[in-house]
Amino acid sequence: MTRYNLTDNQKNLLKELVTLIQLGSVDEEFQIFWSGNDAIGYSAMLVSPNKPSEMLPLATKSGIAALESCGFLSCQGSSSRPTCALTGEAYIAVETDFNSPDTSFIEYLTPLTGIDGFDEELKTRCIPLLATGGSDSTLWDSVVRTAGVILEARLRDVGSISDPNQTGQGLVNAIFNKSGTLASKLTVDSERQGYRDLYAGIVGSFRNPSAHRLIDPTPEDGGAFLVFVNLLLKKLEALR
Incomplete structure (x- = not known):
């Protein structure tokens, strides 16, 4: 093409x-x-x-x-x-006789070049943190931590969990286990389990570590995490 x-x-x-x-x-x-x-x-x-x-x-x-x-x-x-x-x-x-390859796909591999489609809360709370230096890993540490908090708050909101003591994987289980608050939205059990594993995994591997210690990710890793959290937020919003 x-x-x-x-x-x-x-x-x-x-x-x-x-x-x-x-x-x-x-x-x-x-x-x-x-x-x-x-x-x-x-x-x-x-x-x-x-x-x-x-x-x-x-x-x-x-x-x-x-x-x-x-x-x-x-x-x-x-x-x-x-x-x-x-x-x-x-x-x-x-x-080249007009046979240059179509490179329009690149914009989809680098979505941070345009954030118009980003979740509004990510845009207002995370992006401004990078205003003083997008290559600074310490700033990306704050961005990753904030994005994790936004994700957990959105889980609580969309999942209608009012108990403030429900956090981390316990919160995810309360939403996506067989009797969870969003279980009725996912009629295929394997899909429901997939959602549980997906959100439990991101909470366990990213949200919890960044909440308890300094991570200082590279800008590439920080950007990839922010894009992934944006996707997770979209999938949550689709379950409202």
Whole structure:
């Protein structure tokens, strides 16, 4: 799958632009002169100083706009006579015949690059702690501890557990064991047990250690934990 959302005509238009520049027929920075109107259509002419003008028969205004949208072309100035230049990405796309791999998945592997979808309490209580230094492990220690507290509080809230003495794995069992407060939400017993094991595991392996001693995780580990807690909070909210 390619990441270039272009028609064949638009790809050929980009190839023609690259070829004209590589041959020296057009400067790297050029103007596009549009002539015509909406009724009869438009034709494009490329103009460079001290060089003959070049007609661009494949060009349409929507095609030029598509190249801009994909990051292949940068244009400024009047819409009827914009000054344009190809980007480095344009040459790579043509050189690889538009077969660059789709890398859009990377944003899903690095969700901390955008926290719009994060749980609101995580955003308001954890993210500000990192404002003075995202690479500081001592700050991530506070973030991990706070995220663990948020998770336990959410377990208590969604699970309708009012007893303040119910904590840790005892709290998880009160919610997800066979007679737990959320057992009726999980009609498949193996799924209910899976939820119990999942939340008991995170409480035992992360929440409890960070509550009793300094962990100082690396930013990578701290970020991964925060993302995981965000997922656990979403799964809890789905059980309300």
